[in-house]
Amino acid sequence: MFYDQEIVVTADGHTIYPLFFPGGDLGSLSICGTVNDLIMMGAKPLALTSMIIIEEGFKFDILEKLINSINSKAKDAKIAIIAGDTKVMPRGTLNEIVIATTGIGIKDKKINILDKNLKIGDQIIITGSIGDHGTALMASREGLNISTDLKSDMALLLEIYNVIKPEIKNNYIHAMKDPTRGGISAALNNWAEKSDVSIWIDEEKVPIKKQVSAICDMLGLDPYNIASEGRALLAVDSKHAQNALEKIQLTEIGKDAQIIGEVKADNPKRVLLRTLVGGTRFIDMPLGEPIPRIC
Amino acid sequence: MDIPGIQILRSKEFTDKVKHSINKTLKEIGKPVKFMHVCGTHEYTISKYGLRSLLPKEIEILSGPGCPVCVCPTADIDKAVELGKRDNTIITTFGDMIRVPATNLSLAELKAKGADVRIVYGPNDAVKIARDNPNKEVVFFAIGFETTVPLVGYEIQSKPPSNFSVICAHKLIPAALELLISQSQLRIDGFISPGHVSTIIGLKPYEIFSQGYKIPNVISGFEPNDVMLSILLLLLQVRDKKYDTLNEYSRVVKPEGNKIAQAIINDIFKTVSSPWRGIGRIYDGGLMIREEFEEFDADKKFDIIIENSQDIPPGCLCHLVMVGKLYPYECKLFRKECTPINPVGPCMVSMEGTCSIYYKFHDR
Numbered sequence: 310m311f312y313d314q315e316i317v318v319t320a321d322g323h324t325i326y327p328l329f330f331p332g333g334d335l336g337s338l339s340i341c342g343t344v345n346d347l348i349m350m351g352a353k354p355l356a357l358t359s360m361i362i363i364e365e366g367f368k369f370d371i372l373e374k375l376i377n378s379i380n381s382k383a384k385d386a387k388i389a390i391i392a393g394d395t396k397v398m399p400r401g402t403l404n405e406i407v408i409a410t411t412g413i414g415i416k417d418k419k420i421n422i423l424d425k426n427l428k429i430g431d432q433i434i435i436t437g438s439i440g441d442h443g444t445a446l447m448a449s450r451e452g453l454n455i456s457t458d459l460k461s462d463m464a465l466l467l468e469i470y471n472v473i474k475p476e477i478k479n480n481y482i483h484a485m486k487d488p489t490r491g492g493i494s495a496a497l498n499n500w501a502e503k504s505d506v507s508i509w510i511d512e513e514k515v516p517i518k519k520q521v522s523a524i525c526d527m528l529g530l531d532p533y534n535i536a537s538e539g540r541a542l543l544a545v546d547s548k549h550a551q552n553a554l555e556k557i558q559l560t561e562i563g564k565d566a567q568i569i570g571e572v573k574a575d576n577p578k579r580v581l582l583r584t585l586v587g588g589t590r591f592i593d594m595p596l597g598e599p600i601p602r603i604c
Numbered sequence: 605m606d607i608p609g610i611q612i613l614r615s616k617e618f619t620d621k622v623k624h625s626i627n628k629t630l631k632e633i634g635k636p637v638k639f640m641h642v643c644g645t646h647e648y649t650i651s652k653y654g655l656r657s658l659l660p661k662e663i664e665i666l667s668g669p670g671c672p673v674c675v676c677p678t679a680d681i682d683k684a685v686e687l688g689k690r691d692n693t694i695i696t697t698f699g700d701m702i703r704v705p706a707t708n709l710s711l712a713e714l715k716a717k718g719a720d721v722r723i724v725y726g727p728n729d730a731v732k733i734a735r736d737n738p739n740k741e742v743v744f745f746a747i748g749f750e751t752t753v754p755l756v757g758y759e760i761q762s763k764p765p766s767n768f769s770v771i772c773a774h775k776l777i778p779a780a781l782e783l784l785i786s787q788s789q790l791r792i793d794g795f796i797s798p799g800h801v802s803t804i805i806g807l808k809p810y811e812i813f814s815q816g817y818k819i820p821n822v823i824s825g826f827e828p829n830d831v832m833l834s835i836l837l838l839l840l841q842v843r844d845k846k847y848d849t850l851n852e853y854s855r856v857v858k859p860e861g862n863k864i865a866q867a868i869i870n871d872i873f874k875t876v877s878s879p880w881r882g883i884g885r886i887y888d889g890g891l892m893i894r895e896e897f898e899e900f901d902a903d904k905k906f907d908i909i910i911e912n913s914q915d916i917p918p919g920c921l922c923h924l925v926m927v928g929k930l931y932p933y934e935c936k937l938f939r940k941e942c943t944p945i946n947p948v949g950p951c952m953v954s955m956e957g958t959c960s961i962y963y964k965f966h967d968r
Contacts, residue, residue: 453725513616529648529955586619586828588654590965596944
């Protein structure tokens with residue numbers, strides 16, 4: 310028997326400090342992360358499993374808040390939680406709580422969205438401002454005392470998925486990635502490496518919130534390396550990019566979307582940036598955790 | 605959050621104008637020039653905005669010993685590591701210090717083995733940790749140039765708890781500049797001088813370079829067009845054979861510097877000859893805590909003997925990179941054995957280190 314659709318599966322572990330951050334918490338993050346992973350494969354999210362490991366002594370009311378947040382986000386995503394497990398580990402063997410999820414989705418077999426699939430001339434779209442999540446988290450950590458209204462961009466990418474379904478179905482979108490750990494630097498380098506192309510980014514076009522740029526400047530961090538949790542990078546066939554962009558811009562979470570760059574043949578496996586002042590530099594794969602610098 | 609006028613300092617139109625004048629002035633000079641900056645943050649700006657790609661080949665921008673993490677001698681890190689091994693001791697320091705390889709262990713490796721090593725954003729956080737942990741010794745590993753010294757001095761002046769002490773590894777920039785000038789083979793045509801350090805010390809300490817050694821000096825800010833303008837101001841001096849100390853960063857740097865900060869430095873510290881990692885001992889190149897405050901000097905408070913520290917591991921050329929004699933890619937270890945995840949030498953560790961910046965922003 311032949312089917313024209315296939316099941317896709319993703320696995321994801323979720324840990325974050327602090328558990329509650331401006332714009333979300335570990336519970337909602339675990340749902341968004343899983344759903345977004347499925348969407349980035351071109352799949353319609355169907356169901357997920359959730360496994361929670363808790364440190365002995367963890368407060369019940371905090372657990373309840375996280376569970377409520379899991380449930381409400383799953384409801385928003387219209388995704389079923391079909392299995393789950395809870396374990397407790399002795400105090401000190403785990404820090405607070407960890408959630409592990411498995412996502413299950415369904416996609417057309419002929420959809421071919423892959424990291425190695427970028428084509429020369431493809432336009433790179435980012436669906437919103439970069440680095441909000443990681444920066445908001447850093448600002449909310451103890452010891453920094455930065456007061457800002459900046460919130461994590463954590464969101465379900467469903468709305469965007471819904472408007473670009475035709476582009477996905479017709480294989481106009483060659484690759485999709487949510488720039489989480491390592492930010493857009495990691496995502497773009499991954500693409501360039503696997504597709505054996507170069508990606509040229511125009512700094513002027515990259516949407517960055519003022520707060521993100523100011524906090525990153527202060528801490529000596531590069532916003533290109535900072536995680537987002539509700540953004541997507543898309544490599545789109547040049548003939549269809551503008552159309553896709555305009556549709557994405559009509560959604561609430563995609564209103565700041567921009568075409569930020571282009572796929573080229575020169576300098577294969579590298580990501581290059583035309584800087585604000587017209588210079589050129591490489592964007593390299595970020596290594597290790599971002600650590601604030603001395604002065 | 606925006607500083608008024610900041611836009612022009614990042615505007616491409618303005619960069620293009622400055623670039624035009626730079627090209628014109630260089631033609632009038634008629635020979636290649638070599639400028640050096642001595643600040644990790646300047647290298648960061650230059651690399652981040654790709655400024656070298658905007659300059660003609662005849663203008664070479666060298667990176668001097670401006671990374672405080674990089675010039676901190678191994679013996680001082682070894683000291684922090686030794687103290688960190690002791691019971692009831694908390695070592696505190698700036699984030700990029702903890703991964704610097706030392707003779708045996710880095711502070712990060714010590715931490716992984718179970719020692720209490722904490723990253724702080726400033727010495728005030730370390731003092732707070734000391735207050736919160738009265739039964740433990742809290743040692744602040746103090747590195748950095750004139751920029752960070754007053755913060756440490758202020759904490760010592762403000763009567764911290766007796767379980768707080770400082771490993772004083774502070775260095776002073778002007779002494780290092782003088783050493784570099786004396787290395788004649790470098791033939792530096794001008795210095796892009798560090799804005800942060802100058803905010804504290806003012807313009808006077810630089811006059812010896814422009815007046816005594818006839819080398820132009822421009823104190824520069826950290827936006828891309830600050831650096832471009834500073835390069836132009838240096839070129840104009842080279843063309844006119846004028847040797848001045850100019851202040852491009854006048855929106856922050858006052859000619860007299862920050863007198864309050866200077867008073868704190870003088871009150872708490874005294875100038876000493878001091879070892880710089882990979883460079884050697886520099887006369888008047890560092891600071892130590894004055895006797896009146898020696899109860900807060902970890903060197904005096906604890907009995908630590910460090911023998912056989914190794915500043916530069918075999919094969920590593922950080923010492924030559926640090927004084928601008930080599931570019932990182934001229935080192936055999938660069939991008940091979942030595943990467944930001946597995947740094948061999950200090951210049952690869954710190955975000956301000958020349959090797960780390962080249963790794964991140966430059967061609968392979």
